[in-house]
Amino acid sequence: MSLSRIVLRLARNPGTEFAGGDDHRGYALTAPLTEDGHLDENAFSKVKGECSVRRFAPDEDAVDGRLNRRGARWFFDYDNTDDTDDEPLHRLGEHRFALGEYVTVTDEDGRPLTYKVMEVTPVQ
Template sequence: MSDAATLQRIRLHLARSREFPEGSARHGYEFVAPLDGAGHIDLEAWKGQRALCTVTRFWGNDAHEHGHLVHRAGGANGATWVFDYEPEASEDDEAGYRFGDHAFAPGEYVSVREEDGDMHTFTVFSVAAV
C-alpha cells in the first residue's frame, strides 16, 4: 500500500438534475476506496485491499445493490473504475467517469454511467476514514 493511502468511506449524493432540481440524498452511492493524500484513488493500495473496497447503491425506494469497486482495462487512460454488482457479469457494471483523475473531497462533483447508459452527476457528500 502506498504510504499516504488510507481506506475511506465515500458517500455520493445525486446532484441537481432535471428530475431532481434540488439534488437528492436518497439517490447515490457509498463506497470504500484507498485514497492518497490528495484524495485520489490509489491503484496500488487498491490491489492489496480490493476485497475491502465495497459499494452500496441506494436509489429512492429501490432495494439497495451491493458490490465492489473494480479497476478494469479500457476507458480513459487505459482503465476504468467501475461499481461491479455481479462478478460473473459485466452488463450490470456502472462506470465512474474519470474516477482516476478526480479528487474525492466533500463538495466535489463526479459522474457515474449507469448500466442503462445514463450518466448522472453526484456531489461528494462525505469522506471519512474506515
C-alpha cells in the same frame, strides 16, 4: 495506506427527472485514497477485496457490489459473473474525493448522472 468511506449523493442533473438533485439517492463506497484525495491505484491492488459499494435510493432496495477496474477504467460491479450490470465512472482516476467535488456515474440505464461528494471519512 488506509481505506476511506466516501458518500456520493445525486446532485442537480438538468434535463432529467433529477433536475433538483436527490439527497436520498447515491452511493457509499470504501476505497483507498492518497493524501490529496485521489484513488490510490497502487494500494487498490492490495485491498481490492475490501473496496465495496452500496447503491441506495428510496424507491428500491440497496444494492451491494464492489469497486473494480480494468486497465484505466473504473466501475461499480454488482455481479462479477456478468458485465451488463457494471456502472462505469467517468475519469474516476482523475477525480478528487473531497467534500463538494463532483463525480459522474453512468447508471444502469446508460445515462451519465452527476453526484456530489458529501462525506469522506477514514475507515477504522
